[in-house]
Amino acid sequence: MTDLATNVSQPPAAGAAGRSLWATALMRLRRNKAAMASLVILLVYIFAGIFGPMLAPHDYARVYPDFVKVPASLEPYPRMDAVLPAAESTARRARLEARNIELDGNTLRLEATSRREIDPRVTRYFDRSDLFSNTHIVERSADGRSVLLESQVERYRFIFGTDANGRDLFARILISIRISLMIGALATGVALVIGVAYGATAGFLGGRIDNMMMRVVDILYALPFTFFAILLVVFFGRNVVLMFIAVGAVEWLDMARIVRGQTISLRRREFVQAAEALGVSAGGILRRHIIPNTLGPVIIYMTLLIPKVILLESFLSFLGLGVQEPLTSLGVLISEGARNMRAAPYMLLYPSLALTLLLFALNFLGDGLRDALDPKDR
């Protein structure tokens, strides 16, 4: 059968195979530079959110007590000039008298003496600090009162600095991107599924059912969101899942209204009447005719909803109602940064930059999609 179809001569003008409305929209999107740049940024963010925490040099929950609130820098910590005093003070804590300290690359050599015999377990004093590891005694004098210690100096890079608890800010931003994107995607997904199904049903059935369904939406609109979120947190405790429920439960209302409006105008279109004349069931009409034709505006609203949800989450987290430590989100990080603004401005700067860039990218992409999907000039 397919052979027969291909044998029939193609009309000359139509070289390309069927180009759907989606394909034309994509083509229009490609010409929009801001939207394409945003798309690239967004892909980088998604990659960073998924793989970043695995690839990052530090674990987001690991605390470095020696490096609390160190500023962002490309040079590794500890600084060279800080190692020797640190070694000296560690030696003092171990009741050793450091006589000759030298640093050779990442290896620290330390000659120490003591008035009493030195216990070999003094190395633990060094290892306990974040700076030194793998400390061992190389030489020990016959009387045991002087030793030559060798220790590896652990050096860490904190390119975005560390927070007030000494955790790497870069790793925390990566994990917060993951959480923020996840909340954005999932809450939007919840809003999408409920909103589209609800709105299309209400709009298609019309009449009294529509009236009732939309009044329910109106009532839910009247619910103060912050109050609702606080209530949920008070009842169920802080939990990421609750965030989805709270945000999704509020955001599907807009979606339902948009889809309902679209459906009502689509229902009067002739292709829907044609489907009715074919005897297609209500479900079939909704599935094949109404919903695919509402997807344009729905996708646009979705790309604009994701940043809104991320902002909402950040807002809730800022208030302290969001995710729980050691997990974090951009909102939490910004909130902490705001508290430490004077002493450590980078703690506010980097999470804010990350959030701003993400929101910009999503909004530009949404704008680009809107221009691409329903161009007025057609």
Next chain:
Amino acid sequence: MKKTETIFDIRDIRVTFDTPDGEVEAVRGVNMHVNAGETVAVVGESGSGKSQIMMAAMGLLAANGRAEGSATYRGQELIGLPRDRLNRIRGARITMIFQEPMTSLDPLYTIGRQISEPLMVHGGLSASAARARALQLLELVHIPEPERRLKSYPHELSGGQRQRVMIAMALANNPDLLIADEPTTALDVTIQAEILGLLAELQRKLGMAILFITHDLAIVEAFADRVYVMQHGRVVEEGTTREIFTRPTKDYTRMLLAAEPEGRKPPVPESAPILLDANRVSVTFQAKGGLFSPGFELKAVREVTLSLRAGQTVGIVGESGSGKSTFGRALLQLLPCEGRVVYQGTPIHGLGRAAMRPYRRNLQMVFQDPYGSLSPRMTVGEIITEGLLVHEPQLSARERAQAATEALKEVGLDPAMRNRFPHEFSGGQRQRIAIARAVVLKPTVIVLDEPTSALDRSVQKQIIALLRRIQDAYDLSFIFISHDLAVVRALADYTIVMKAGQVVEEGATDEVFERPKSAYTRNLMEAAFNLKQVLSRQAEARA
């Protein structure tokens, strides 16, 4: 009367559009001119570029369009003229009226304000002088109760009245040239005759030239002095109306002239079984009253009776608002109705969606708008086979694809196109797809709701031939709803004339067309087939 001074001269004009698929040349080097006081018609089918020439000359091209060449008004070059200088000519010396009078008027302002505002801004008239002038203009275009109409909003006016208002606005500055772009296409034939009569009268009174863009040769013959025939962005033939209509030299012109639908359908024998029997069918639309407003009822169809025999085509004609489409939908139970509808002995009126489903397969419908009746996000194959999904769910995807292939061949389309989307097809091709969608179910009755109204005459002719062929091949019965009398005459063997929801006249098609009994039908026939005579009678009446 005839002066030979050329006021509008177009030389080698080209219009190109930048599209994602490369440049498209809409107009490829056209020369035309208009002398003072004459009526020139530009005729062509859709896509021939006839409107784009005027858009280019008036600086109204879409953003992706580009015009080259020259268009001069009394020696003044218009193309490339800065906007402020162009506006001294555009809207003052040369004015335009368009097809769609509803969208050309702002729904938020009263008629009086829309007419008088440009007079105040451009003409420098005071508010009261502008209002007086607006009133004078409305009288000039014969709008009843002009005083009251000044305070009306566009939605309170009928289509013909809105077009009259547009003409009044175009006349406000006593133009030299009126460009009319399909001004009567959206109107009923009787209203069309009135508007054309008005234009002819105004031309005599005011001495302006009219450039008339249309696809309708009947109008050209009745109305124009000279004709340009356009095809694919070029003028293929030009000459006086008499020359073109009596001695066309080009094949294309001949084809256009011969594109009037022809042929008649012989009536079916009395013995043919009755398939669909509708008895006193009424449709009432109810607007629910609000808190402060009482509800009201609109009887769109009042007790219409119709019986359709096997192999018969019943034509339903009437002007817009006569309830003919509503009746067609009520027959198929797509709208709630009163009265009895019996299909092959089974009453089907009042059946619910599920109970009606088995009958849907036999009772199919083809809609007017070939752009709106195909879902834009489905491929042609999916559209055609959707009915099979409902009525023959046991078919595999492969069998459905085969059915689509056969249906496409049946309606004269390349089956390889079944994976394409509707927007890639022309109007005529889309209507073929819509017919394929109905035919694929092998129905017995098809209700055709204005299936040819949105199409060019030559395409119309092909669709009519197609409908005839499938009627013979599958022994189909048609209910053919149309305002286009020529098409109904060619296709139907029985005709019902409707007005305001009621049947005015019915009978065998020849009978109704040759010897109409009611005055309404006679008016309709004259406006459709004898436009010239109607216009000259109007002119006499005024003289």
